[in-house]
Amino acid sequence: MRNIFVALLLLCLLLSCKSKKASLSDEDVVEISDFIEFFPESTLPVRVADTTLNRKSSDSLLIGYNVFTRFIPDSVLAKDFGKGVKPKLYPLGRTQEKGREIYLFIKAVNAAKKVAYLACFSKDEKFLSAMPIVRNGFDRSTMAYGLLDSKFQITTYRESRGAGELRFKRNVYIFNSAASDFTLIMTEPNEEIIEQVINPIDTLARKNKFSGDYVKDRRNFVSVRDTKKADEYLFFVHFEKDNGECKGELKGTIKMASKTMAIYQAPGNPCAIEFSFAGASLTMKETGGCGSYRDIKCFFEGSFPKKAVPKPKPPAKKK
Known part of the structure; x- marks a missing residue:
């Protein structure tokens, strides 16, 4: 009887070892x-x-x-x-x-x-x-x-x-x-798909000092828009390097740290970016790990000239 019990115990152990974790x-x-x-x-x-x-x-x-x-x-x-x-x-x-x-x-x-x-x-x-x-x-x-x-x-x-x-x-x-x-x-087909870049904050207000579009080309730009706070801005950045092989994109809120520099740093997120405003340009520099928002071989960095806002045309004079 004891031998049968031992045999059953060994069998159970063997089956449990083979079962899926x-x-x-x-x-x-x-x-x-x-x-x-x-x-x-x-x-x-x-x-x-x-x-x-x-x-x-x-x-x-x-x-x-x-x-x-x-x-x-x-x-x-x-x-x-x-x-x-x-x-x-x-x-x-x-x-x-x-x-x-x-x-x-x-x-x-x-x-x-x-x-x-x-x-x-x-x-x-x-x-x-x-x-x-x-x-x-x-x-x-x-x-x-x-x-x-x-x-x-x-x-x-x-x-x-x-x-x-x-x-x-x-x-x-x-x-x-x-x-x-x-x-x-x-x-x-042999041609790559070229997707249209959609700017999610494009239509928001841009009345504050640094608000506007800072553009290298249609696939490399930083948009900055107003918030309700004078020392904060919304931003959206999209860039593509190495013929589109390396891309990055991020939307968030930046806070002014000095008269000409703003910082992006979300709580609990290692990603950090400095935005420096100088005249009619913006310089972006990644200071914390933003790998979740870009490909591995490129970074959030570079200078972008500010795009002039077209002035509204005056109404046509009545003849």
């Missing part, structure tokens, strides 16, 4: 097999849309940042969120090509950006590569998604509508096992 918090002891199995199995095709990123995820599914970066390099996240930024991470799905690579779908979010990644592991659970398949908060696409189909081809798609015209961009990739990386095999 209920949590991947940083306090848990997690092996690579636990990490992979935490992702729910998915049937192909798997489609992750921008609307998927907007849905609230249960905190019970949250993957600890330290756990995640033990198996997937933090450089994957840093390319989108900036170095040192720790977005919340959630599992979206898992699938495997028979006898070959394992694919994990990951959701990463913070206050400003949301990204879905596709990570690829070898059949013996070694990390190979990862790529973003859909993003929110980076551009103004009206619809976007990432797709892994039954042929294990990866499609990224985004479209934008403007002036009654539909524009789209579709890229198709495969995982190249020889190079241990994703390879682009098709793109259409």
Whole structure:
């Protein structure tokens, strides 16, 4: 009887060891097999849309940042969120090509950006590569998604509508096992979508001393508008560098720290920017980490000339 009891106890322990982990918090002891199995199995095709990123995820599914970066390099996240930024991470799905690579779908979010990644592991659970398949908060696409189909081809798609015209961009990739990386095999059309930059504070009052538009060109500008307080201004900045490869955008409130300098610093946010006003120009300098609002290789900086406000035309004289 005692031997039977011991055997049952050992069996229960064995089964519990093989069961799926209920949590991947940083306090848990997690092996690579636990990490992979935490992702729910998915049937192909798997489609992750921008609307998927907007849905609230249960905190019970949250993957600890330290756990995640033990198996997937933090450089994957840093390319989108900036170095040192720790977005919340959630599992979206898992699938495997028979006898070959394992694919994990990951959701990463913070206050400003949301990204879905596709990570690829070898059949013996070694990390190979990862790529973003859909993003929110980076551009103004009206619809976007990432797709892994039954042929294990990866499609990224985004479209934008403007002036009654539909524009789209579709890229198709495969995982190249020889190079241990994703390879682009098709793109259409060849032209990139050029989204219209929408200024959310454009129509607000601009009567105070430093209010106005400081413009390099239509894709690099700072707008400053009045608030109810004399020492505060609303601002919106958008910039694009390196032929649009590096972008940044931020809206907030700045407070005058001296007669010609204002500072942006939101509570609980490491991002800080100085705005210096001199005559008919504005100089911007990032002094705190604003990686959540820009790409990793560029910063909120530079000088912008103030755009003259066109004077209203006098009414035509009656003949």
